[in-house]
Amino acid sequence: MKKKVLLMSPAMFILFAFAIVPLFIMLYYSFLSDSAVAKFTLENYINFFSKGFYLKLTWKTIKMSIIVTLICIVIAYPMAYIMAKVIEKGKNLILLLIIIPFWTSQLVRAYSWLVFLRDGGVLAQFLNKIGLIATTDMGILFTSKAAIIALVHIFFPYMVITIYMALEKLDNSVIEASKSLGAKPIETFRRIILPLSRPGIITGAILVFVPCLGSFVEPRILGGVNGSVIGTVIEDQFFEIFGWNFGSAIAFILLAMVLLSMGGMSLLLNKEK
Amino acid sequence: MSIGKTLKRIIAAILVLSMMMALTACGGGKEQGSNQENNTSEGEKTKLVVVNWKDYGSDDPRVIKYFEQQYNCEIVHEYMASEEELLTKLRTGGLGKYDVVLPNASILPVAIDEGLFEEVDTSKLENYQYIFDKFSTLPENKKDGKIYAVPWVWGSTAIAYNNELVDEEIDSINVLWDEKYKGMIAFRDDFNDAIMTAAIALGQDPSNPSDLNAIKQKLIEQKPLNRTYWKTGDEWSKLFANKQIAVGMMWSGQAATMKKAGEPVTFVVPKEGAIGWVDYWGVVKDAPNKDMAYKFIDYMISKEFQLQWTVSGGPAPVNSEAVNALDKETINEMNIGEDSLNKLYFIEYHGEDVKKQWNELWQEVKAQ
Amino acid sequence: MLKKILSWFYTAVVFIFLYAPIAVLMAMAFNESQYNALPFKFSMRWFEALSQNTRLIDATKNSIYLAAITGVICVILATALMLGSRDTSSKIKALVNSVVMLPLTIPWLIMGLSLLLLLRALGLDKNFVMLLIGHVVISLPYAVLILSARMQDMDKSIEEASYSLGANEWTTFRRVIFPMISPAMLAGGFMAFMISFDNFVLSYFLIPTGTTTLPIEIYSSIKFGFTPEINAISTIILVLSLAIIGIIAAIMGSSLKNLIR
Incomplete structure (x- = not known):
C-alpha cells in the first residue's frame, strides 16, 4: 500500500497544488473589491448579473460551444466507426494523419481560414469555378459561422480519438450476435453500438465543449464585429484594464457553468441507465 | 518478444532525439550565459539596466554598441510585456535595481504618485530644449510642477x-x-x-x-x-x-x-x-547609475538617434530638430510635422x- | 463492398476538410506576397528570410524543449499513477480519476489565469518552472487517458507468472510490464508533447518576460503584422514531423506493416 501511495503521490500532488489550489485563489480574488485596500465584496458578481449584455454573451458562448460539439460528434462518429469497424488496413495511418494537424499552430491555422474563407478567397474561387455559387462572394468570413468552422477543425480530432478508442474496445461478436438475432443494422446501431460507445462520445464532448467555452482567439479573429464571446471579455479584463478581480469573477462563473453542464450530463446518463 | 525489442529501440531512438534537442537548447542557453559573464568580468564598467519593449529602438545592437563605446559602460536590457508588468516590476523590488524604464500615460501618473520615479532635472539634458512644446506641456509626466519623465517617441x-x-x-x-x-x-x-x-x-x-x-x-x-x-x-x-x-x-x-x-x-x-500616444523615459527612484541614466536619455532624444530611427521605420520623433532635418514631403507623408501633431488628442x-x-x-x- | 467504398469516400471528405486550411497555410509559405494576397506567385523568399530569423528559430527550439520535458514528465507521472492506482479500492480509483480529469474540465484560459494569480499570491515573477508545471498539468490528463485505456486490458496473469517465478518488482516492471505498456507510454508522451507544443493560451499567461515559445512568438508578431516566415516554419515543422514518423516506421523495419495495419 505504501508503495502505491508513493507511486500515485507525485501526480496527485502536482494536480492538487497547481490545478485545484489556484482555482481557490481565483475564487478568493473574485470576491475582492478594486479599492486601494481590498476588501470582501459581492460587487463583481452583482455587476456581472446586473448587466444584460454579459449574460447575453455568456448564452451566446454556450450556444456556440454546443453547436461546435454537436457538429464534431456528427462528423467524427462515422470517421471513428470506419476506423474501428470497417477498414482493416491503414487505421493507424489514418489516426496519425488525424493527429498531425496538431503540429501546426492553432493561431496560424486560424489565419489560414482567413485566406480560405474570405470573399474571393480560395474556397470561393473554387466553388465559383465548379459552378456551385454564382459570384466569388460567400459571406461566411466575419460571421459566427467562420468561428464555428475553425473551432470544429481544431477540436474534432479529439472527438475522433475518444470515440475510436471506445469503439475499438467494443467486441465484434456482440454486433454479430445482434445481427444473427435478426436485428436490423439501424437497430443494432441504436441499441448496441451507440450505448456502448457513449463513454467515448461523452469524453470527446468534454474535450471539445470545455475548450470552446474558453476560446477567444478564433471568435475574435474570424467572427467579425460579432466576434465577442465570454473568453474575449475575460481576456480584455486581464490584459487591457487589469481588472483582475472582476476577471476572476467572470472566469469563475464560466467554470461554474462548465461544472453544472457536466453535472447535468452525468445526471442524464445515470437516469437513462 | 521481438515486438518488445523493436519498441525498445524506438523508445531509445526517441530518447536520444529528445536529449539531443534538450542539449542543443541548453547549449544555446549556456552560450548566452558565458557571454554575460565575460561582459561583467571585463571590469568596472557602469552597468545601466534598461526596461523597454523588445525590438523597440534602444535595444538595436548598433545603438547599444555606439553608446557603450561612447560612454564606456554596459547596457543591459530587461523586457516588459505590458505596462502593467512594468508597474509591478517597479513596485516589487525594481527600485535600486533598474535605472531607466519606459512607461506611458496609462501607468505614469500612478507610478509618480507612488514615488517610483526620480524627479528629472531637465537642465542636465542637452537635447530637452528641442522637444516639441506640445510634449513638454502634457500633464501625465508632471506632479506639482515637477517633471518625472521625458517624452521619447509618439x-x-x-x-x-x-x-x-x-x-x-x-x-x-x-x-x-x-x-x-x-x-x-x-x-x-x-x-x-x-x-x-x-x-x-x-x-x-x-x-x-x-x-x-x-x-x-x-x-x-x-x-x-x-x-x-x-x-x-x-x-x-x-x-x-x-x-x-x-x-x-x-x-x-x-x-x-x-x-x-x-x-x-x-x-x-x-x-x-x-x-x-507618447512613450516616456523615466529614471527609476534610487537608480544605481543616475548620471549614466541621464546620458542615456539625452542620447535617446538626440537628433541623431531620433532621425535615424524614424527613417528606418520607427515611430515619430519628439525632437523638432530631427523632424526639421527631413524634407517637407516626407514630413507630410509620415504625418510627423507640427501641424499633424497639434491636431492630436493624446491619450x-x-x-x-x-x-x-x-x-x-x-x-x-x-x-x- | 459498397460500404467500403462509401467509407473511403467519407474518409477522403474528412481529410479534405482537415487538410484544406493546412494546405493553404503551406501554400502561403511559398507565396510572394507578404499579406497572403492572391493570385499565387511562387517564391522562396520567406524561407530565406526565415533562415536569418534567429528569434523565430530560437522560439521553435524553446517550444520543442518545453514540450519534450513536458512529455517525459507526463509519461513518468502518468505511468506511476496508473501503476499505483491499479489494484486500489474503487473509491480511491474514482478519486484519482476525478482529480486527473479535472484539468480537462477547466478551460485553458481559466487554468492560465488561476496559475498567474497563484504566482501573484506567492509574490513571484513569471518563471520557467511555473510555465513547465502549467504545461504538465494540462497535458497530463491526455497521457493518462491513453495509458489507462491500455492498462485496463493488460493481462494480469503474465505479471503474476513473473512473480511466481521469483522475479522482484523492478525486474517484473522492466521485463514484463514495461514491454506491454511501452507503446501506450510512447503514444501518451507523444500526445502530451503535442498538447504542450501547440499550447498558446497557457503560455500566453505564464511566459516569463524575455523568453518565448513558437505560439507566443506568432501571437506577438501579429501585433504588428507577421510575415509568411511563420507559414514557412510551420511548413518545415510539419514536414519534419512527417519525416520523424517515417524514421520511426523505418526503425521498425519489418514491422512497417504494423503501422499501416
Whole structure:
C-alpha cells in the first residue's frame, strides 16, 4: 500500500497544488473589491448579473460551444466507426494523419481560414469555378459561422480519438450476435453500438465543449464585429484594464457553468441507465 | 518478444532525439550565459539596466554598441510585456535595481504618485530644449510642477485608406460612419480608441467625454458598417492588402511601413483630430547609475538617434530638430510635422473607474 | 463492398476538410506576397528570410524543449499513477480519476489565469518552472487517458507468472510490464508533447518576460503584422514531423506493416 501511495503521490500532488489550489485563489480574488485596500465584496458578481449584455454573451458562448460539439460528434462518429469497424488496413495511418494537424499552430491555422474563407478567397474561387455559387462572394468570413468552422477543425480530432478508442474496445461478436438475432443494422446501431460507445462520445464532448467555452482567439479573429464571446471579455479584463478581480469573477462563473453542464450530463446518463 | 525489442529501440531512438534537442537548447542557453559573464568580468564598467519593449529602438545592437563605446559602460536590457508588468516590476523590488524604464500615460501618473520615479532635472539634458512644446506641456509626466519623465517617441491612431479603391480625398473622421463604404470599413477593437474616436466625431472632448450615452449610440450606429473590427496590426494589413477593406482606423507607424512595402495606402490625420500616444523615459527612484541614466536619455532624444530611427521605420520623433532635418514631403507623408501633431488628442490617464466604465461600454457595443 | 467504398469516400471528405486550411497555410509559405494576397506567385523568399530569423528559430527550439520535458514528465507521472492506482479500492480509483480529469474540465484560459494569480499570491515573477508545471498539468490528463485505456486490458496473469517465478518488482516492471505498456507510454508522451507544443493560451499567461515559445512568438508578431516566415516554419515543422514518423516506421523495419495495419 505504501508503495502505491508513493507511486500515485507525485501526480496527485502536482494536480492538487497547481490545478485545484489556484482555482481557490481565483475564487478568493473574485470576491475582492478594486479599492486601494481590498476588501470582501459581492460587487463583481452583482455587476456581472446586473448587466444584460454579459449574460447575453455568456448564452451566446454556450450556444456556440454546443453547436461546435454537436457538429464534431456528427462528423467524427462515422470517421471513428470506419476506423474501428470497417477498414482493416491503414487505421493507424489514418489516426496519425488525424493527429498531425496538431503540429501546426492553432493561431496560424486560424489565419489560414482567413485566406480560405474570405470573399474571393480560395474556397470561393473554387466553388465559383465548379459552378456551385454564382459570384466569388460567400459571406461566411466575419460571421459566427467562420468561428464555428475553425473551432470544429481544431477540436474534432479529439472527438475522433475518444470515440475510436471506445469503439475499438467494443467486441465484434456482440454486433454479430445482434445481427444473427435478426436485428436490423439501424437497430443494432441504436441499441448496441451507440450505448456502448457513449463513454467515448461523452469524453470527446468534454474535450471539445470545455475548450470552446474558453476560446477567444478564433471568435475574435474570424467572427467579425460579432466576434465577442465570454473568453474575449475575460481576456480584455486581464490584459487591457487589469481588472483582475472582476476577471476572476467572470472566469469563475464560466467554470461554474462548465461544472453544472457536466453535472447535468452525468445526471442524464445515470437516469437513462 | 521481438515486438518488445523493436519498441525498445524506438523508445531509445526517441530518447536520444529528445536529449539531443534538450542539449542543443541548453547549449544555446549556456552560450548566452558565458557571454554575460565575460561582459561583467571585463571590469568596472557602469552597468545601466534598461526596461523597454523588445525590438523597440534602444535595444538595436548598433545603438547599444555606439553608446557603450561612447560612454564606456554596459547596457543591459530587461523586457516588459505590458505596462502593467512594468508597474509591478517597479513596485516589487525594481527600485535600486533598474535605472531607466519606459512607461506611458496609462501607468505614469500612478507610478509618480507612488514615488517610483526620480524627479528629472531637465537642465542636465542637452537635447530637452528641442522637444516639441506640445510634449513638454502634457500633464501625465508632471506632479506639482515637477517633471518625472521625458517624452521619447509618439504616434497617432487616425484614418488610413486605399487610394485605389477610394477616389476622393478623405479628410474627415466621419468617413467611418459613411454608408457609402459599408462593408469596407475596419474599426479598431480597443475600448480607448473606440470611445475617443467616437467622441472626436461627436465633437466631445475625447479626454473627457461629456455624454457617454451618445458615444455608445454612435458606436452602435457604426457597427454594421464594418467588415470587421481589428485588434492586431497584422489583421489590418492582411485585410487591406487583400482589398477586403478600403478605409479604417490605423496607426501612423504601420501605415508608413505598409506604404514602404508598396501598398496603396494613404494615412491622414482628419481635420476633427485624432488619437495620439507618447512613450516616456523615466529614471527609476534610487537608480544605481543616475548620471549614466541621464546620458542615456539625452542620447535617446538626440537628433541623431531620433532621425535615424524614424527613417528606418520607427515611430515619430519628439525632437523638432530631427523632424526639421527631413524634407517637407516626407514630413507630410509620415504625418510627423507640427501641424499633424497639434491636431492630436493624446491619450490621458484615467482612473480605474473610468477605465472600467469605458471598457464595459465597449463590451456592450460589441455584444449588441 | 459498397460500404467500403462509401467509407473511403467519407474518409477522403474528412481529410479534405482537415487538410484544406493546412494546405493553404503551406501554400502561403511559398507565396510572394507578404499579406497572403492572391493570385499565387511562387517564391522562396520567406524561407530565406526565415533562415536569418534567429528569434523565430530560437522560439521553435524553446517550444520543442518545453514540450519534450513536458512529455517525459507526463509519461513518468502518468505511468506511476496508473501503476499505483491499479489494484486500489474503487473509491480511491474514482478519486484519482476525478482529480486527473479535472484539468480537462477547466478551460485553458481559466487554468492560465488561476496559475498567474497563484504566482501573484506567492509574490513571484513569471518563471520557467511555473510555465513547465502549467504545461504538465494540462497535458497530463491526455497521457493518462491513453495509458489507462491500455492498462485496463493488460493481462494480469503474465505479471503474476513473473512473480511466481521469483522475479522482484523492478525486474517484473522492466521485463514484463514495461514491454506491454511501452507503446501506450510512447503514444501518451507523444500526445502530451503535442498538447504542450501547440499550447498558446497557457503560455500566453505564464511566459516569463524575455523568453518565448513558437505560439507566443506568432501571437506577438501579429501585433504588428507577421510575415509568411511563420507559414514557412510551420511548413518545415510539419514536414519534419512527417519525416520523424517515417524514421520511426523505418526503425521498425519489418514491422512497417504494423503501422499501416
